[in-house]
Amino acid sequence: MQTLTDLPFSFLDQLLAYSGFREIFCLRKVCRGLRDYIDTTKPDLKLTQLFITLREEKLYLTLQFRDEQVVVEYRNGYGSNLFDFHCVVSDGEIVKTLKGERCMDVFFGDFRLVLNLQKTKLKSLKLSQETKYNEILFEEQTSRNLFKRLEECFKARSCRLQTTEINLQTFSILQVLSILPYLEPKTLKTIELMLPTVPYNKETGPRTWRTEKLEELEQWQMAESLNISKDICIGSITNFLHFTHVCVTFYSISGRDLMTIKNILLDDDRVHEFFFKYKHLYHGEQFFESLGRPYIDEQRSLWYFRFPESEEILRVAHWSDSAMMSFHRKDVSSVPVNAVIQE
Template sequence: MSSLSKMPDVVLTAIIHYLDFRSIMFLRKVCRDFRTFIDEVVPSSSIIGLGLTVNQERIELALEDSLAEFRKVTYSKPDQELAFWKDLEMILKHQKSHLEYFTVDLEPPENHRTLDKSTLEKLHSEFLDKLQNLLTSRKAPLKAASLNLVVGDQNEIMTILPNIDSEKLEEILLFPATGPHMRVFKLDRVVETVQWKNAKELGTANFMVEEPLEKFTHFERCRICVDTISLKLLRQLKETFFNHPTLESFELHHEPHYKCRELKHLFEQLFEGSYPDEVYQDRWYSRIPGNSEEVLSIRSSYFDWITFSRCKFSEIQRSII
């Protein structure tokens, strides 16, 4: 009986086809012949989810495969950093199919509130430079349906986002690495990327945006935070729903500057009427021109968020006041 290493390439290829990525990496370490063969063939991995979490003490690599098995490997810094980059390089080299999600979480130090901006910007610069080099060195952009970034600023976003396949990316999730306190997050360069323009869903939290509303209304589902709510902003969003049938929902979080009656007064000026809701007290609505089946429905806490969405007119018809 011939040994596995002496089998024809077509047989080895067939065997590798049934192995998960972890098994392929184990096989690669068996002998030089296997390593050479695997490096030449570059079989696709079975990984569907990839997560990277980095702080001053460690780097965590989280993997989920097609069998829904989840593995997490922790690399201490600086002793095991080289091993991490070798492992990540191998993973990205074999990642040919699209990921369901790709997450990068840049954790700040506990004393980040006492550090100046320039110090915070340098904390993860080396990690991001190496990650960017790995992503740009691929023959094709990394395919991921969802990109989840916990970062410090726009520059950090731009080291990753432009290197994701714009045709596969559907969802972008952005969160500030420095915690839940609200601040402005500049996105003027991010909103001009093809990845941003092609994505279908945007989720943000704990930071405010200042870019024009039209930079967000191409999404089918969107959640952003703004500082102030105005009649002009609400009217613009209402008209956008009327003119863009693909827009399903738009959630506006805002600073709690307003009293309940102030927002109610804006809604009374802008929408056709209201109807009772067991959870949100009142919901407001407007008929959509040329659409007899759907209406624009608005619900609000009256304190810190407003959500625009479409619903069937038949669902609210009996409740309309």
């Protein structure tokens, strides 16, 4: 009697080409031969977005296809005692109970397979952590374990994962470094990094990120948009000036840094908006004096500088009460009538 593995490879390839996520996972479980064939040929899942969510003792894997979204939930369950445990897996249609399995182990088995079968470029890769645990240390330990295993999955790929955007909610730069280096730098355009809101204490450590190691990555150097929602201590301000859009919070910045931003942006037409908040500004008076008299608009001071041989201007805005600044490329028509445009 002929089995699926006895069929011609061309037929199996066509079968897999017309199979969706659920069908491919089911076919892998038919027999060892079919599983080995799928793992070797790696049919493309053609995902458009991939989301991971850590929520207390649950993990969610969201697979976004062109015409369908599949959300798989993994959670631990227990019987009469702690040694009687199981994993419950649900995708909205089917619920399975896997006795003697932990949800994180089952999740990473599926996640590794998803990564290995994804060949086309993702629009977005996102990871979020919901901080609803009773103990911060337990929460962070779970997070460390999660990112360590995530890194193992990304390392196992034969090539870097292609995605246009990366959105990570993490506890540390080390966690970012467990994912970002394994993405294809030529396709990565947007980097968004966020920190779960947790109180500071001596056990969990400071909540200021040092970005020097990130600034060295080719993924960082080739990306176009950057958004970091936590205070950062930087290596060099010039490592931020290739992005077309920036939104960050500097723990500290100097008047010399501000002058560097202004001068480089006037010579480079790639940057459209550089917005930042700051906690400490050192020697800023000299920089603002060099700009001349500002145009006052409500709570902000504005200065305008014309780009050479262009109908566009660089608008420098400072909100002193809110400790915010922006360098924004705009059309000359946006300049108020009474404002001065410096050449």
